Amino acid sequence: MTAGRTAGLLGLLGTLGLLGSLWSCSGTGPPPEPAAPPRIATLSEVAHWAVGAVVSVEAVTVELVPPLGADPGEWQPSGAEVAALAEADLIVANGAGYEAWTATAALPAQRLLLLTEGQELIERAGAVHSHGREGAHSHGTVDAHTWMDLEALALSLERLEADIAARLPGVVVPAAREATQARLRAVDADWHRALAPLRGTTIATSHPAFAYLARRHDLELNELDLDPEAAPSAAQVAAVRAWAEDRPVDILWWEARPAGVAYEPLGGGVHHIVVDPLEHGPGEGQPLDLLAQAEGNTAAFEETARVLGELTPAP
Amino acid sequence: MIALLRHALAALRAAPGRALVVGLGLALSLGLPALVLLGVQDLAAAVRARAAAVPLVVGAPGGEADLVLGSLYYRGQPARELSLGSRVDLLDRPDVDVLPLVLGAAAQGRPVVGVDTGWFDLAGPALARGRRPGVLGEVVLGAALAAELGMGPGEELVSDPPERADFVGPTSVVLEVVGVLAETGGPDDGAVFTDLSTAWLLRGELHGHAEVQAEDALPEVDGEAGVTEASAAVFLFERLSPEARRAVHGHGDGDSLPVSALLLFPADQRAHDQVLAELLLDPERQVVRPVAVVDRVLGVVLAVREGVVGLMGLVGLGCLGLLGVVLRLDWRLRAEERALVATLGGPRWWVPAQLVLELLVVGAGATAAAWGLVALGRQVILGLLVGV
Numbered sequence: 001m002t003a004g005r006t007a008g009l010l011g012l013l014g015t016l017g018l019l020g021s022l023w024s025c026s027g028t029g030p031p032p033e034p035a036a037p038p039r040i041a042t043l044s045e046v047a048h049w050a051v052g053a054v055v056s057v058e059a060v061t062v063e064l065v066p067p068l069g070a071d072p073g074e075w076q077p078s079g080a081e082v083a084a085l086a087e088a089d090l091i092v093a094n095g096a097g098y099e100a101w102t103a104t105a106a107l108p109a110q111r112l113l114l115l116t117e118g119q120e121l122i123e124r125a126g127a128v129h130s131h132g133r134e135g136a137h138s139h140g141t142v143d144a145h146t147w148m149d150l151e152a153l154a155l156s157l158e159r160l161e162a163d164i165a166a167r168l169p170g171v172v173v174p175a176a177r178e179a180t181q182a183r184l185r186a187v188d189a190d191w192h193r194a195l196a197p198l199r200g201t202t203i204a205t206s207h208p209a210f211a212y213l214a215r216r217h218d219l220e221l222n223e224l225d226l227d228p229e230a231a232p233s234a235a236q237v238a239a240v241r242a243w244a245e246d247r248p249v250d251i252l253w254w255e256a257r258p259a260g261v262a263y264e265p266l267g268g269g270v271h272h273i274v275v276d277p278l279e280h281g282p283g284e285g286q287p288l289d290l291l292a293q294a295e296g297n298t299a300a301f302e303e304t305a306r307v308l309g310e311l312t313p314a315p
Numbered sequence: 316m317i318a319l320l321r322h323a324l325a326a327l328r329a330a331p332g333r334a335l336v337v338g339l340g341l342a343l344s345l346g347l348p349a350l351v352l353l354g355v356q357d358l359a360a361a362v363r364a365r366a367a368a369v370p371l372v373v374g375a376p377g378g379e380a381d382l383v384l385g386s387l388y389y390r391g392q393p394a395r396e397l398s399l400g401s402r403v404d405l406l407d408r409p410d411v412d413v414l415p416l417v418l419g420a421a422a423q424g425r426p427v428v429g430v431d432t433g434w435f436d437l438a439g440p441a442l443a444r445g446r447r448p449g450v451l452g453e454v455v456l457g458a459a460l461a462a463e464l465g466m467g468p469g470e471e472l473v474s475d476p477p478e479r480a481d482f483v484g485p486t487s488v489v490l491e492v493v494g495v496l497a498e499t500g501g502p503d504d505g506a507v508f509t510d511l512s513t514a515w516l517l518r519g520e521l522h523g524h525a526e527v528q529a530e531d532a533l534p535e536v537d538g539e540a541g542v543t544e545a546s547a548a549v550f551l552f553e554r555l556s557p558e559a560r561r562a563v564h565g566h567g568d569g570d571s572l573p574v575s576a577l578l579l580f581p582a583d584q585r586a587h588d589q590v591l592a593e594l595l596l597d598p599e600r601q602v603v604r605p606v607a608v609v610d611r612v613l614g615v616v617l618a619v620r621e622g623v624v625g626l627m628g629l630v631g632l633g634c635l636g637l638l639g640v641v642l643r644l645d646w647r648l649r650a651e652e653r654a655l656v657a658t659l660g661g662p663r664w665w666v667p668a669q670l671v672l673e674l675l676v677v678g679a680g681a682t683a684a685a686w687g688l689v690a691l692g693r694q695v696i697l698g699l700l701v702g703v
Contacts, residue, residue, distance in 0.1 A: 076450075076557050076560065076561065077449070077450075078449070078450070079446075079448065079449030079450040079453045079491075079493060080446060081449065082449030082450055083432075083446045083447050083448070083449035083493075084449075086432045086433075086435075086436075086447065100561065101450075101560075101561070103512075103564075103569070104450070104451045104512035104521070104560060104563055105449065105450055105512075106431075106432045106447070106448050106449050106453075106510030106511075108431060108432045108433045109406065109413075109415075109431055109433075110406065110412055110413065110433055111433075166409050167409060
């Protein structure tokens with residue numbers, strides 16, 4: 001091999017070696033860990049469902065804070081659990097007093113979004129009493145079951161999407177929200193059609209969960225306080241019988257399938273129909289599927305209309 | 316030289332009263348002006364740093380100084396307050412963080428400051444121990460207050476009853492300490508911090524009681540049929556169990572609850588200028604830049620300081636004059652000593668040199684005392700900021 005070729009070969013090897021070292025040096029160290037996705041904490045199953053309808057689950061972590069099936073009016077987090085909520089990027093609740101504990105909890109107002117923001121709420125009067133210098137007053141509240149007005153719920157999804165997008169860019173999916181809104185409005189139309197024959201008739205309900213439904217669809221309701229799993233008290237039985245007296249058709253909506261001990265004492269003339277208040281999943285441990293469960297209520301309303309039609313005496 | 320020093324020290328020991336008086340006069344002449352200069356400078360720097368940490372403060376129209384002193388230094392509270400609802404338009408701005416503040420409550424004589432939980436991220440010191448408050452009745456303590464009370468997470472602190480006496484109004488509430496803040500050397504060290512609802516509870520805007528039943532009620536009053544007036548059988552909660560927390564409520568709309576101030580943290584200069592311009596036009600609210608208010612107050616303080624230092628300077632000159640008189644008298648009194656030294660064959664410079672050494676020793680002691688006075692005094696003055 002000539003000196004020239006040797007020099008050329010050595011030069012080539014040296015250049016390759018230099019390029020190789022540069023290439024290996026350019027990527028020193030382990031690759032950076034991807035940033036954790038933003039976290040949205042939801043304070044009730046309705047809020048959880050709503051957030052799921054507007055965001056991409058790949059882009060954000062959505063975490064339901066209370067245990068599945070817990071009653072938001074009764075469940076109370078510990079101080080440590082509330083303090084941990086301050087770490088969430090956003091917190092979404094239904095509002096209107098549904099998550100009762102939030103009224104006095106230390107939540108960051110700047111990052112708390114309410115589904116009921118801007119909605120016209122139904123107020124309920126409490127017992128009037130007095131103490132101290134402020135005189136007579138009542139601890140009246142607002143009805144929290146706002147999602148039973150499906151049109152209002154559809155509008156709230158739009159506001160929620162805008163609020164989330166303003167704070168967490170890139171996580172909302174407008175197409176998903178639009179599809180959910182379309183389904184909600186379709187179900188709302190089905191409800192309106194199914195409930196039309198009920199206008200002018202007072203329906204009793206076991207639980208004050210249907211006021212927004214009544215307002216939306218021009219219904220009259222008599223709200224009782226009956227537990228589907230427990231026997232009614234004498235006063236409750238008397239209230240039902242007083243309502244049923246002189247009424248041709250007595251229909252009672254239950255928020256869950258009542259046990260025999262709950263409905264048998266009310267008398268055989270009352271027709272019991274289950275209407276899902278859309279607060280929890282259909283079974284224990286099952287998450288709320290609001291749209292599917294709302295679609296199921298259409299059948300309950302049609303059944304109510306059928307019973308009313310069959311049993312209403314002809315004029 | 317050593318012998319000269321020994322003579323000088325012996326002379327001082329022989330007349331300790333004179334040395335003490337001269338030393339004290341020198342120490343005060345040096346130390347007091349330095350203390351006023353440096354102490355006020357320290358205080359001004361600390362106060363200004365505190366003010367610079369909060370860009371804007373919003374309150375009800377009224378005294379700017381009261382608003383800033385109350386919201387940043389927890390000294391008193393503004394005479395008028397806003398409502399919680401007054402922040403609604405500001406909450407809609409994603410480029411401004413709004414932190415309401417509720418003053419007016421106290422525990423163990425210390426201010427209890429109700430804050431939004433965001434305060435711990437934007438304005439407050441870090442937590443040294445424990446966690447921030449979560450539910451009603453939980454508090455965190457400033458570092459100096461925790462040390463003074465010997466308290467930490469898990470301890471209990473009793474609130475002071477509010478000033479407005481009402482026999483069915485709130486009494487003291489047992490508060491649970493859940494955290495201690497890191498030391499800052501500022502007013503946060505001497506205060507108690509809690510959430511807004513607890514502050515309202517302590518002030519009496521919220522309260523909790525058992526359901527008022529007929530059997531606990533006073534007889535109905537004519538003309539007030541259906542109104543159930545609670546008797547003393549309906550106890551107001553002092554200890555906040557989960558059941559008691561559920562029962563706490565206010566009368567009226569939550570947005571009507573009072574806030575003493577709103578602390579604003581704009582994201583950038585543009586947001587700062589925009590929100591400032593909008594609020595300056597609002598007749599229902601006043602907005603202040605704490606730095607500007609503090610500078611105006613400090614301007615007065617610094618001007619007074621200059622005057623005080625000037626007066627002290629004159630006093631110092633007077634002290635030096637008196638020292639001169641003392642030295643002259645001392646020289647005259649040592650005429651016999653000078654003659655004796657001359658008789659013994661000592662140099663003419665011996666007594667003057669001894670006098671100078673005595674002066675240097677007393678001067679060194681006075682300087683050390685002045686330095687100690689200034690160091691201690693600066694700590695005391697900065698302690699005024701903490702309030703503990």
